[in-house]
Amino acid sequence: MRILVAAAVFAVVLVGCAEDGEEAGTTQGARTHTVATTTAPSGTEDMQAVGQDPDDVEGPLDLKLIEARREGDLLRLEFQMWEPWDEAVLESPSLLVPGTNRLTLFYDVDLDGRIDYRGRFIFSEGVLSLVISGRGQAFEPVPVNRLDNDVVSVVHAVDVFFVVLGEAEIESEVDLQIAMRSEFDGVPDRAPDEGWIRVPFA
Numbered sequence: 001m002r003i004l005v006a007a008a009v010f011a012v013v014l015v016g017c018a019e020d021g022e023e024a025g026t027t028q029g030a031r032t033h034t035v036a037t038t039t040a041p042s043g044t045e046d047m048q049a050v051g052q053d054p055d056d057v058e059g060p061l062d063l064k065l066i067e068a069r070r071e072g073d074l075l076r077l078e079f080q081m082w083e084p085w086d087e088a089v090l091e092s093p094s095l096l097v098p099g100t101n102r103l104t105l106f107y108d109v110d111l112d113g114r115i116d117y118r119g120r121f122i123f124s125e126g127v128l129s130l131v132i133s134g135r136g137q138a139f140e141p142v143p144v145n146r147l148d149n150d151v152v153s154v155v156h157a158v159d160v161f162f163v164v165l166g167e168a169e170i171e172s173e174v175d176l177q178i179a180m181r182s183e184f185d186g187v188p189d190r191a192p193d194e195g196w197i198r199v200p201f202a
Helices: none
Strands: 031-033 049-052 063-071 074-081 102-108 117-124 128-132 137-139 151-157 174-185 186-190 198-200
Touching: 031 186, 049 174, 049 198, 063 174, 063 186, 063 198, 074 174, 128 151
Parallel strands: 031 137
Antiparallel strands: 049 063, 063 074, 074 151, 102 117, 102 174, 117 128, 128 137, 174 186, 174 198
């Protein structure tokens, strides 16, 4: 079932960050849509795509493991740090702009090796949310679940990524790629270190 619910349009300003040489600008006047969510799984079984990263940087945002599964129009994602961490490390006064420390999920929906959408994990007003934007669009914040002191899960629709500015839809029953980047006290980490985690359509 296609989940393409347009929400009210509002002006969004999201500060981007460059990653692996990719251009990252500011999204202004973006079209806003709702990214549907569902209850996250309680475990990591049957995850189809896995990305690992060594214990290689200091701080609570040292990425360890990313596991993802595509279920039709939904993407289920769990990720783990090397040590326990508190959401407050990603605190920001607003969901519109990430804080000093950052945790960003990258999406490559056409498998060309370039970032098409960014999902920023932001802790604001006591809630950790995933805020996704890209290609002139912005989406309603997605609630994030803490499964453990170091494990986080989130589930959201991805068919909206295949709508071109809300006007035309292209084939969404395809694989996509993801990667994650953190930055704590100015020190970056990435999982995987290079390339992408390919998530097959299922």
